[in-house]
Amino acid sequence: MRCQLCLSFSWQPLCKNCLNTILAPTPSKRVLPSGLEVYSFYKYSEIKNLLHTKHTYQGAKVFSLLSKNALLPFIKNLTCKDIFALPIDDHVRSGYSHSAILVKELGFHVKPLYAKLRAQNHTRYSGQKLSVRKRNKRDFMLTCKSGIDVILVDDIITTGATLEEAYVTCKNHGVNVLCALTLADARED
Numbered sequence: 001m002r003c004q005l006c007l008s009f010s011w012q013p014l015c016k017n018c019l020n021t022i023l024a025p026t027p028s029k030r031v032l033p034s035g036l037e038v039y040s041f042y043k044y045s046e047i048k049n050l051l052h053t054k055h056t057y058q059g060a061k062v063f064s065l066l067s068k069n070a071l072l073p074f075i076k077n078l079t080c081k082d083i084f085a086l087p088i089d090d091h092v093r094s095g096y097s098h099s100a101i102l103v104k105e106l107g108f109h110v111k112p113l114y115a116k117l118r119a120q121n122h123t124r125y126s127g128q129k130l131s132v133r134k135r136n137k138r139d140f141m142l143t144c145k146s147g148i149d150v151i152l153v154d155d156i157i158t159t160g161a162t163l164e165e166a167y168v169t170c171k172n173h174g175v176n177v178l179c180a181l182t183l184a185d186a187r188e189d
């Protein structure tokens with residue numbers, strides 16, 4: 001197989017060299033109006049083509065490599081214990097859930113909470129304005145226990161509306177959100 005970026009021969013869809021160079025994470029932080037801190041590791045434009053692989057058969061592998069390369073080092077640096085990782089709406093589409101794969105690679109450092117935060121509204125909002133997104137909420141349903149510390153995990157943050165809604169859902173459920181992690185920040189600035 002070939003590396004999706006440099007096209008050199010590689011056992012994985014992303015080669016070690018690319019992961020260490022062009023895909024070296026550049027962490028950035030956004031604070032949403034609710035106060036939720038969101039850490040992202042790539043600019044959306046940098047990994048746009050890779051994120052689009054999530055609808056292909058290699059997508060699962062690409063997402064797992066990106067999580068190991070970017071999210072895992074961040075999680076390893078956390079000093080607090082007993083943290084749960086909550087993937088946003090990890091419904092299985094095209095064979096697997098991208099946010100669940102990101103969480104899976106975080107290994108023993110956090111406890112995964114699969115299939116606990118589910119959107120009941122599945123309209124796709126790609127390319128829609130914030131006003132449209134705000135009118136059409138995801139209507140999350142959370143089914144985990146309360147009184148725990150969680151980190152929200154998703155692939156992309158755009159307006160932040162989805163993460164804000166997830167945050168409020170957690171808060172109303174008695175779940176403490178420490179921060180959110182996303183692979184890429186798609187904010188246009």
Ligand SMILES: [Zn+2]
Pocket residue numbers: 003004005006007008014015016017018019
């Ligand atoms: Zn490469």
